[in-house]
Amino acid sequence: LDDFGMAPIESGACRDLLEVIDDRHGRKSIAISAQLPVAKWYNAGRIL
Template identity: 50%
Template sequence: MEYDIPVHHSGLANRTRKCWLGCALVNHAGRQGFSVCYLRMPEFNEERAIAHGSGGYAKLLSQRARTDILVMNDLAMAPLSDLARRDLFEVVDDRHGRRSVIVASQIPVGSWRTAIGDPTLADAILDRLVAALARSCTASAGAERA
C-alpha cells in the first residue's frame, strides 16, 4: 500500500470493512513515521467523561491535538449527549486544517446530522470534516456477497 496521507486531510469510511480500512491506514501511517491514535468512540466517550470529572480534559484534548492521524471508529453509533457533541466538535475543530482525521461509521454519511443530534453542532462538525475530504464508502455486506 503506497498512500501519502497529507497531515491536514480528513477521511470518511462507512459500512463494510470500515474497521479493517481504518486499521490498515493507521498501520501504514505509523510505519511512515506519523503518530497515530485509534479511538473506538464508545471507549473515548467513557475516557472523556472520566477526564471531565477528574479535571484532566484539557490534557486529553492536548494529547489528541498533537497526534498526526486520529481515527474515530463507530462515530455516533449511539445518541450523543450535548456534552459529547460539544467535545466531538472540540476534537474535530482542534485538528481542522492541521492534522488528519479518519472517521469510520456504520451510519451513512447522509444520516450523520441526525445521528449527531444538534443541527448547528452537526453542521459545524461536518463542515470541518468535509473541508479536505477523501471519502471511501464501501459496499454493504449483502452487496459484497452478491
C-alpha cells in the same frame, strides 16, 4: 473514531467531539469510521 453514530451522544460529548474536529481542521488528520452514511449523522441526535 470507530463506529461513530451507532447511538445518540449527549450534548456535552457532541461539543467535545466538534471541538476536536475544529482544532484539527487544516492542521492534522482525523479518521472517522461509521456504519451510518454521513447524511444520517445529523439525524436522531447523532451529532448536533
